[in-house]
Each structure stands twice: as C-alpha cells, then as structure tokens.
Amino acid sequence: MTSPMLYRSTRGQSPDVTADKALRAGAAPDGGLYLPQTLPRFEPADFDGTSGLGDLGGRLLAPFFAGSPLQAAITGICNDAFDFPAPRIRPGGEDDGPEVLELFHGPTGAFKDFGARFLFRSFSALGQSEDAPVTVLVATSGDTGGAVGCAAEGVPGVRAVILFPKGRISAFQEHQLCCWKPPVSALRVAGDFDACQAMVKAAFADPALSERHSLTSANSISIGRLLPQMVYWSRAALDIYRETGEKPGLVVPTGNLGNAFAAILARACGLPIGPVVLATNANTTLSDWFESGRYEARPSLATIANAMDVGAPSNFERLTGFEGGEIAGVARVDDETIRTCMRTVFDETGYVACPHTATGLEAHARLPEAERKARPWLVAATAHPGKFADIVEPVIGRTVDLPPALAGVLERPVRVSDIADSLDALKAQLAAPEQASA
16 A cells, blocks of 8 residues: 655644645645655656656655555646647757757747646546635746636636735736636736735734634645646657657756755656756845855846746745755846847747746856757746837837737726735735626
8 A cells, every 4th residue: 555645844843634634724834835844756767658748747746645645636636737738849940059949839928827727627636615715825937827817717716826926927917816706816016026925925924814714725835736836847858768869858947946946846756957057137135045055045036037036935945855856057138138039049949938938048048058968958937028029029020910819818897906015914915806897
C-alpha cells in the first residue's frame, strides 16, 4: 500500500497534512507555505508512452496526491484542465537560438491557466457545498486573477475574490479581471501588488476570518498552483532530452517565483532539467539576493512587465534551504531594454513577444556564449502579447491580433469595487461580496 504524501509548513509550526487539506488551506496555519515532506523520484523512462500534457500530468502528479481523496481523480483532472497545447517555437527558425515554450494558449492567454484550471477542478472533485462555499482569495499583478476568474465561473461550491493594484496593470488585464460573473468578485486596491499580497496573507493569518469564509488561495503560495505547473516543464524537458540527449536549460521570467520553483521541483524529482536562470524586470530583490547572498524585500517598482512587479516574492520562502534549489543566474532587465528586445526579435524573426517573454529572451542573450552553446535552452513565453497591446504595438509598429477567446473578453461587461489598502476593507468585501459595481 502506498504511503500518503504529507505536506509540511516551511515554518515548521503546523501539523503535516495530506494534499487535499493543503489545497483547501492555501497557506499553513503558522503562515508558512506547504512543501511535500518527501519527493517522488522519477527516471525519464518512467514517462515512456505518455503523450501530451494530461497523460503525463496524471503520471507525474499521482504520487503527490497519495492518500488524498483526490488520488483517483488526478488523471481526469489533468486531462480536463490541460486541454490546450504548450508548443515549443523557435523564433526565426535558427538552429542555434533558444526555443520558446508558449504557455499562453489557454482560455485567458497566460501560463496561469494551467494552475488555476487544475486547482478549481480539484475543488470541484472534493465536493464543496454551495451552502458553505470555499472562498478563493487571490492577489494578482496581472494574469493570475484573469485565470482564476475564468476557472471559477460556474464552479459550484467555490467563490473567488480577486485583489489587484489600481493603475498597475494593462487595460486589457483589468478588463479581464473584472468581467467574470458571480461568484467572482474583483477588488481594485489603492496600493501595489505587494500591498494586495500582504492583505491576503493578513486574512489567512486571522483564524476567525479564515474559518468564517473558508479561505483558501489560488496564488502560487498554494501548492495546488505549483504542482500542475511542473507538468509543462516536464513535458518540454522530456521531449528535448529524447531528441537531443541533453537536459535543457530554462529561462523563467518571474516575479513571485512560482513558475521557477515549479521547474526546480520537477528537476528535484528527477526530470531532465538543467540549469534554471531567472529573468526579472527592474525590481531588484532577486538579483540583489543572487549577487550578495542577502535577501531583502522592498517596495515594488512599476514596469511595463507588470506581472513581475514584485518586491517581496512569496515563494522565496520555499526556495530557501530547498535541496536541489540552485539558481544558475538572475538577469535584471529594465524597461528600455525590454522594448529594445521586443523590437529586435520582431525585426529579425517576425516573432511577437510580450514584455515578460522579452525579459526571458534578453536573459538568454546575456548568457556567456559557451553556456548558450553547451545545451538546448528553453525560454518561457508567459502571456499572449495581445494582452499588452498598448505596450507592444507601438514598439513593433503593427497591430497584435487577439485569439477568439481573448477577443471575447472585451465584449463582457465589468464589475469592480474600489477598496482601501487595509484588512478591514477586505473584511467588509468578504462579508458582502456581491456589492461590486460596474
């Protein structure tokens, strides 16, 4: 009989729990983040015969749900959640350039669709009650909220409350956050993303509030977001390894460190993944840490790669002390360089990159030549460029076409409430979630 997989808090002051309880809780009661007590170990051959994302996801994630009510449902959840592709594209067709892993072919045009769809299908499989719904509380710097709203709409027994920073996201992103029907509520906060994230953490740290509303998270603080993000990294790495015999290096545009940590977690389980390089915008927290060895959270800066505008990345707590969590480098890319990269890539290859993807391409270009040539490299394309048309189009000098799913978003009416940067303001909205106005 397989032993149950238990999850521990990074702060070590909460009981270990099974996967379903970790998903329901979001964060641990002591304020820490959940990590598996032990990791399953795989060999590439363990995935022979798998095709696509759903098939591989069922095999990869099954051990993480051992002993949980979700164990038997994981393959079905993966097949249903990952029903869109994650293609590898080589801009310009140059054999010596990096490949781009396009993670934006889901319904909201961002990589967050993978985690959000998996998480809400997991909640549905756990049989939440409509009379006592789970409240999914999420702070977003741009893309998470849209993916959560889309995934939550129509799911019985679950409501979603989305906090986003006023004036710090693109016009399309804001519309996408605010266009979902009840039980989804959008709250526009008078503060930056770190303020939104602090409000969510404060809500979880209030036991009475958390219990009253059955709070859980869909940010990457939730292990239920990270685990499914292992799947596309694993699929791409396995395919490249079989084609070349080499473990690919990954370049991950990141703000809150969730996508990067998912890749690191997959590598620690034995998937054929080489060095992981982080690409950040002008926010210096991670690059300063990598250069000095000292971590210091700081206020976030607003940039054109706004989904990465994070000064206090939550998942750093998971990375610290994690065996096998080595980072090969951190590249900090300012706005002007992001624009230059977008323009150069388009002029030379015809490929249209969003600002976040451009940070990854620039980070790859900065690698020493010997390192670039030592292995295949894969850069994460995290969002569809059409979500940032107001930034991308003036740079490349042409219109970016939206796929039908994203174009349809603009036809939906919006519902949003403006709130102060305080836990009391959030408490009031949680008590009356459907008072949002257009």
